[in-house]
Amino acid sequence: MRHAISDTKAFPWLLLLPALALVFAVIIYPTLSGIDLSFRQMRLNRMDLGQGYVGLRHYLALWDDPIFWIAAQNTLVWVVGTVILELAFGMIIAVALDYELPGFRFMSVIILLPWFLPLVVAGNLWALMLDSRLGIINAALQGLGVIEGYKAWFADPNWALPAAIMVETWHGFPFFGLLLLAGLKGIPHELYEAASVDGAGFWRRFIHIQLPGLRIIIVATVVLRSISLMNSPELLLILTGGGPGRSTQVLSLYAFQKAYREFNFGYAGALSVVMFVILMTCSWLYVRYSNALRAD
């Protein structure tokens, strides 16, 4: 056998090198330097202040920042509300599509579509449908007698966040549907047969076979989706910019605006570090919990 570089011990690492190098340059190094930044003075528009270390000043300021607490509360509502709705919609559609009736292949492709649409388009599609003058949803709700006149959903502090949650749910429920459906396909047929011999109906089948079978996937999708929702301010940036007032302000959006509008990078860094700690705690719980699930 010839001896080539590809037969040496270092070869696996050589293959990994480009990917690892990129990830270190674009993710790891910036993350570390972001953590460092959170302990510094760093304002792009006030470079005269220098870039010295200010210790925990940003963190202490955060503690006293009322907007931070509002944003934290909104984040909780935003993430939990969206994930619950998406999981519910995803579960219903996965169980339905698992019947594999004629036409369901085509339907599953259509249902998957929102997940692949850009948030810029998704956001504006719904802004159009919820428009206070031309919105079809306003027209439909008025026609049904639910509302009296056309409503400016994103201008109403009580409705802006629920409306945004609805839009994000439309965008994200196919993700749950797809993965839960894949999980349902993995449940052995014998279990269903045994259940039907016992005369189990739809609900008992769902509670005793499907739900336990999907346990690991439910945990995985909920964690992954919560992380991405917490991380991404895009949709709220497009729809409301945090308003009206602070009613749709979430942590990721607040950090982004601190950096992008006020150029206060140090403070934005501290905000992101707090998010990072929350996310890492969640992921750690997830890894531990999913290992425990797999063990039994």
Place this chain on the structure above:
Amino acid sequence: MRRSLLERATIYLIATTFTFFAAFPVLWALNISLKSERDVLVHHLDLIPNPATLTNYIAIWTQSNLPDLMWNSAVTTFFTVAICMVAGTMAAYSLSRMQFRGRQNVLLFFLILRMFPVVLMIIPLFIIMRQAGLLDTRIGLALAYTAFLLPIFIWMMKGFFDAIPMELEEAARIDGCTRFGAMVRIVLPLVQGGLWACAVFIGIAAWNEYLFALMLTTSSGSRTWPVGLQLMVGEFQLPWGALTAGGILSILPVLALFAIVQRSMVRGLAQGAVKG
């Protein structure tokens, strides 16, 4: 399994409702985009545009910089996919096929990367890109996208590699192939379908991305279409007809690619996620 007629009817009703829910906003935008400016205001509730007109499409294409924006997006997407396919395929092959110390840790590392908060790194990344002269360039943006999409690309590709029997490669190596030769000549052709599916998935993600593009591009020379379109909405109070036409044009490439590879892409996604 026996299923009553009532049960099947209910299931059909549910599936149809969700299909309608998923498709309606897109169809509605298509409807609005085909109406004249006057009809958008006066006959906005009509389900079918009458008369249908392409004026909005012509207007947004000729009177805005949408073509430039889409070209920038296309170039950025191309670089992203190209770098991902080379670096990601190599990494996925290594993680799927080779035994070495630290393999499990590398896999876990790529998984955890997905949990890093974007906002935390976007600020330093802005500074780094500026120092490296990559700020406001398409290649700089593509490098950022690549790093972010590599973990998911690698996990998906690893699934496709895992599905190919080891024996094929071993046979080739006994015949005198080097490891690298076996990878290129035997394994790669077999995972081709999966590779294209992963590439399309990455491509769609890069084409759609908004936040990084907003932060890392500042001029029309590298600005991508999501940022540009949103700017038009904010600054010029784009009328709905033109906006929906722009939106439909921008998602056409996504729809086309999605239609072509949806089957294998869905399989890859599901595999990667279930195992991960």
